[in-house]
Amino acid sequence: VVAIKILAAHLANSASARKRFAREAQAAAAVLHPNVIPIYNVESEGKLPYLVMQCVSGLSLQAKIDRCGLLPITDALRIAMQTAAGLAAAHDQGLVHRDVKPANILLEENVDRVILSDFGLARAVDDASLTRTGVVAGTPHYMSPEQAMGEVKADHRSDIYAVGGVAFYMLTGRPPFEGAATLKILLSHLHEAPIAPSQARKQGSGAPISSDLD
Numbered sequence: 001v002v003a004i005k006i007l008a009a010h011l012a013n014s015a016s017a018r019k020r021f022a023r024e025a026q027a028a029a030a031v032l033h034p035n036v037i038p039i040y041n042v043e044s045e046g047k048l049p050y051l052v053m054q055c056v057s058g059l060s061l062q063a064k065i066d067r068c069g070l071l072p073i074t075d076a077l078r079i080a081m082q083t084a085a086g087l088a089a090a091h092d093q094g095l096v097h098r099d100v101k102p103a104n105i106l107l108e109e110n111v112d113r114v115i116l117s118d119f120g121l122a123r124a125v126d127d128a129s130l131t132r133t134g135v136v137a138g139t140p141h142y143m144s145p146e147q148a149m150g151e152v153k154a155d156h157r158s159d160i161y162a163v164g165g166v167a168f169y170m171l172t173g174r175p176p177f178e179g180a181a182t183l184k185i186l187l188s189h190l191h192e193a194p195i196a197p198s199q200a201r202k203q204g205s206g207a208p209i210s211s212d213l214d
Contacts, residue, residue, distance in 0.1 A: 002040060003055040012048050025051040028119040030093050035086030037106070037117040056117075058109035061166070062102035065173065070201070076170035079105065082114035084163050091156040095119075098147065098154065100162035101139045102169060140185040141175035142166060148186040172200035 011017035025042035032038075041052040061079060065071065071079070083105055090097060097119060106115040140148075142165040144158035168176045177188035194200075 001055045001057075002052050004050050004052055006048050006050040009048065018044060018049055021049050021051075027090075027095050028053075031086075031090045031095065033086050033089035035082045035114055035116055036089060037115050053117075054115075056106045056108055056115055058107045060103050061105040061107060061114075061170070064107055065102065065170065070173050071170050073171065076167060078112060079107070079114050079170065080163055080167045083116055083166065084160070086114070086116040087156070087159045087163065090116075090119075091159070096154065096156055097159050097162075099139055099142075100159055100166060101142045102166055105166065140182050141169075141177065143186065143189055145190050148189045168194065168197055168200075171197045174200060 007017065007021045011021075022042065022044040025039050025044070028037060029039040029042070037056070038054050039051055040054070043050050059067070083100070087097060087100070097116070099118065100116070104116065104118040106117050107113075108115060142162040144154060144161035146154040147158055165176050168174075176194035177185050177192065179185045179188065
């Protein structure tokens, strides 16, 4: 069973959108790792470009937490470690994901395997051709300070920062920084320190965690 991802019709007439869509397939296909979604085929020349990938039976990490609440600490650590392993494989290929977030982390059903998906914002470390200076690329809640500033040369450290943000979310049920406006969240990444996870978890409904995880 496979999943087919199709470029939205209103973007199919955009040369830049088609180019970015093709890059997602090329970026993901270049990374062969158990914790990275495999791409089987890509068609970028037709009326509606599409790519064919593994269909993962299960939930995204976002959907899992929305449905079940806070994860046990051992599960959170396992998911963070497998996500980091998949990213390390991408980094070894010179790729930066740039949009690591719970919705892009898939949890395969009935097994303990994590699969990192959606390389739509990925780029080669030495290729800034698809990113304009001053354009913020990523998801505000999990962006690194470099991404929040719109820096073109954000590297693998931005992905590592995002994994930390995802781990915080798994342990506390909330992202490191929240706000009604995107700008508020971006400025928080730049100028504030998040509340300690052990304190944030106390405010939620999860079992207490050691301050060693702060």
